[in-house]
Amino acid sequence: MKIFDLFLISFFCCLILGCSHKLGTTTVVNMDMPSVRSLTEYSEDSSIIPILIPIKITNSSGVVLHSNLNSDTNSIEIPYGKFHIQVGFLAKIIQNKTSDICDNNETDTNSFFYTEFNSDFENTTDHDSIKIHFQNPLQPVPFGHFGFKIYDTQGNPARYAKIFYEDPISGEKIKDPCSQIPLSDISDENGRVAVDLPIYNHSSQLKFQVILEEDENSKEFLFSFNPNISQAQFYKINMSNNSITSYDEKTESFLEDGTSISYRRDILNKNPRFPDIPNFKIKSPNLEDGYLSLLDNLTDNIEINSYDLITKRSFIVYCQFSKINQDDQKIILLPIQNCNKPVTNIFDYLNKFDKKLIIEAKLMDSENFIASNNLEDVKIILNN
Numbered sequence: 001m002k003i004f005d006l007f008l009i010s011f012f013c014c015l016i017l018g019c020s021h022k023l024g025t026t027t028v029v030n031m032d033m034p035s036v037r038s039l040t041e042y043s044e045d046s047s048i049i050p051i052l053i054p055i056k057i058t059n060s061s062g063v064v065l066h067s068n069l070n071s072d073t074n075s076i077e078i079p080y081g082k083f084h085i086q087v088g089f090l091a092k093i094i095q096n097k098t099s100d101i102c103d104n105n106e107t108d109t110n111s112f113f114y115t116e117f118n119s120d121f122e123n124t125t126d127h128d129s130i131k132i133h134f135q136n137p138l139q140p141v142p143f144g145h146f147g148f149k150i151y152d153t154q155g156n157p158a159r160y161a162k163i164f165y166e167d168p169i170s171g172e173k174i175k176d177p178c179s180q181i182p183l184s185d186i187s188d189e190n191g192r193v194a195v196d197l198p199i200y201n202h203s204s205q206l207k208f209q210v211i212l213e214e215d216e217n218s219k220e221f222l223f224s225f226n227p228n229i230s231q232a233q234f235y236k237i238n239m240s241n242n243s244i245t246s247y248d249e250k251t252e253s254f255l256e257d258g259t260s261i262s263y264r265r266d267i268l269n270k271n272p273r274f275p276d277i278p279n280f281k282i283k284s285p286n287l288e289d290g291y292l293s294l295l296d297n298l299t300d301n302i303e304i305n306s307y308d309l310i311t312k313r314s315f316i317v318y319c320q321f322s323k324i325n326q327d328d329q330k331i332i333l334l335p336i337q338n339c340n341k342p343v344t345n346i347f348d349y350l351n352k353f354d355k356k357l358i359i360e361a362k363l364m365d366s367e368n369f370i371a372s373n374n375l376e377d378v379k380i381i382l383n384n
Contacts, residue, residue, distance in 0.1 A: 025077075025080075025123075025125075025128060026075050026076070026077055026128075027075070027076050027077070027078055027123060027127075027128060027129060027130055028073060028074070028075055028128060028129040028130070029055075029069060029073070029074040029075070029076060029129070029130050029132060030073060030129055030130070030131050030132065031053075031069070031071070031073075031074075031087075031132040032131075032132065032133045032134065033048065033050075033071065034048065034089060034091070034113075034115055034134045034137070034138050035048075036048060036093060036138070039093070039113075039137075039138060042093055042095065043095070045095075046093050046094065046095050047093070047094050048091050048092075048093055048113075048138075049091055049092045049093070049094060049177075050070075050071045050089065050090070050091050051090045051091055051092055051112075051177045052068065052088065052089075052090040052167060052170075052174065053068060053069040053070065053071065053087065053088065053089055053090075054066070054067075054068055054069075054087070054088045054167045054169035054170030054172070055067055055068070055069050055076075055085070055086070055087045055088075055169065055170060056085075056086045056169045056170065056171075057076075057078060057083050057084070057085050057086075058083065058084050058086075059081055059082060059083045059084070060082075064078055064079070064083060065077075065078055066169065066170050066171045066172075067170055067172070068167075068170050068172055069087070078123055079123070080123050080124060080125070081122065081123060082120065082121075082122045083120070083121055083122070083123065084118070084119070084120050084121075085117070085118070085119055085120075085121060085130065086116070086117070086118050086169055087116065087117040087118075087132050087169075088114065088115075088116050088117075088167070088169050088200070088201060089114065089115050089116065089117075089134055089138075090112070090113075090114050090141070090198070090200050091112070091113055091114070091138070092111055092112055092113075092177070093111050093113055093138075094111065102177070102178035112140070112141040112198060112200070113138035113139060113140055113141060114138065114139055114141050114200040114201075115134045115136050115137065115138050115139065116134070116136065116201070116202050117132050117133070117134050117135070141198045141199065141200045142198075142199050142227075143196045143197065143198055143199065144196065144197055144198075144199045144225070144227070144229075144233065145194075145196055145231070145232035145233070145273065145367065146193075146194070146195055146196070146197060146206075146232065146233055146234075146235070147192065147193070147194050147232055147233070147234040147235070147247075147254045147272070147273045148163070148187075148192065148193045148194075148195070148234075148235055148236075148237055149187075149190070149191050149192050149193075149234075149235075149236050149237065149254065150163075150187050150191040150192075150193070150210060150237045150239070151191060151236065151237065151238045151239060151240065152191075152212055152214070152217075152239050152240070153212070153217060153239045153240050154240065155238070155240050157189075157190050157191030157192075158187060158191040158210075158212055158213070158239065159187065159188070159189045159190065159191055159213065160186055160187060160188075160189070160213035160307060161186070161187045161191065161210055161211065161212050161213055162184055162185070162186050162187075162210070162211045162213070163184060163185045163186075163187070163193060163195075163208050163209070163210055163211075164182050164183070164184045164208060164209040164211070165182075165183045165184070165197065165206075165207075165208050166207040166208055166209060166220070167201075167207070168201050168203060168205040168206070168207045168222060169201060171207070173209075186307045187307065188307045188308050188309055189307070190256065192254065192309060194273040194274060194309050194312050194313075195312065199227050203224070204224055204225055204226070204227040205222060205223065205224050205225075206221075206222070206223060206224075206225060207220065207221065207222045208220070208221055209221075210237060210239065212239065217239065219239055219242060221237060221242070221244055223235075223244045231265065232265075232271075232272060232273050232367075233246070234246065234247035234249065234252075234254050234261060234272075234273075235247070247261060249261040249262040249265075249272075250262050253272075254272055254273060255272065255273075255274075255275060255309075257275075265369075268370075269369055269370050270369055270370055271313070271365055271367055271369035271371070273309065274309050274310055274312070274313040274365070274371075275309060275310055276370070276371055276372050276373050277298050277299070277302075277310075277315075277363060277371055277372045277373070278302070278372070278373050279372070279373070279374070280298070280361075280363045280371075280372035280373075280374050280378055281378055282294060282359060282361055282378055282379070282380045283296050283297055284380065285343075285346045285347075285382070289344075289345060290343070290344070290345035290346045290347040290348070291342060291343070291344060291345070291346075292342060292343040292346045293342035293343075294317040294319060294339050294340075294342075294361050295315060295317055295340060295342075296342075298315065298363075313365055313371070314365055314366035315340075315363060315364070315365055315366075315371055316338055316340060316363075316364045316365060316366060317338075317339050317340060317361055317362070317363050317364070318336050318337065318338060318339060318361065318362050318364060319334075319336070319337070319339035319359060319360060319361040319362075320332060320334055320335055320336045320337070320359075320360050321333045321334035321349060321357055321358070321359055322334075322357075322358045322360070323356055323357060323358060324356075324358070330358075333349075333357075339361065346382065350382060350383075356381070356382070356383050357381070357382045358379060358380075358381050358382075359379060359380050359381075359382065360377045360378070360379040361377060361378055361379070362374075362377045362378075
């Protein structure tokens with residue numbers, strides 16, 4: 001009787017906990033790092049700095065494992081059987097091996113690259129390792145422009161909701177490679193978020209977690225988008241029914257200013273994700289040292305909090321210097337160019353160009369949209 005009881009205990013333990021001979025083994029994942037040799041713009045002195053190496057292993061029953069790997073040897077626990085493995089490799093390439101990924105000079109988004117490994121394999125007692133060889137070369141990672149509006153569980157705009165961005169393969173939060181803090185955004189008082197995200201996985205999916213500010217209600221969303229659209233894409237995220245729907249760009253406004261997304265973008269050449277700077281002006285130079293910055297005081301007359309959409313907008317001011325000659329003709333002295341860097345001493349130009357200078361400027365943004373409500377370029381005339 002005791003033997004039978006022991007057998008029953010052993011049998012039910014196997015059902016609940018899993019019998020040891022069916023659990024599988026610790027499997028070592030060996031990875032061949034991608035090379036920069038296929039990238040003609042980079043020399044062999046360049047360094048590949050891994051940012052994210054997500055892994056997902058599935059079988060006929062679903063997901064068996066999803067996690068992040070490191071660039072060295074990894075060990076994972078998987079059962080015996082047939083599986084599909086997916087491994088991504090997101091990295092930044094820096095030209096100088098002595099540089100650090102967190103250097104201020106290494107912030108160029110054009111230096112992010114991605115490749116992916118997909119394969120079927122069978123884990124048996126005769127195999128204790130998996131070889132990851134990225135056959136596809138590294139490809140540049142584009143950044144997509146997105147506008148999200150979040151609605152809470154009651155269907156109202158979710159003010160100050162927090163979004164954490166997650167990797168679709170590993171399911172884990174994406175972290176800043178320097179600070180290791182999870183990347184996140186907070187919606188404005190109307191539930192809106194404008195963000196640029198790297199489009200790096202082959203499935204063209206985005207995954208994120210939304211946490212409401214009022215009750216900390218949390219939900220995860222996974223959806224597919226069109227990776228071939230260079231224009232901004234707009235989506236409504238509804239916490240009440242877990243849905244994600246696209247805006248009707250011909251009739252709806254993300255800014256809720258009465259102007260549709262497509263009309264603002266295509267007809268007015270205005271950014272449909274961001275409000276404009278009202279009454280952009282050129283600030284007079286400092287009379288003591290001639291210091292002139294065309295980007296100073298852009299938001300002086302606007303009440304802004306840290307979560308407003310306009311705080312995410314990147315501005316570019318274009319300017320040209322000219323003078324009027326004796327025949328009342330306009331002579332271009334400095335052709336139109338990016339003038340984000342301040343002029344340290346504008347008086348040097350005045351002394352050089354007949355002590356009179358016309359400065360004309362136009363405010364744009366990094367997406368090449370007009371960024372102010374001025375109908376014409378603004379200008380000032382300086383006399384020495």
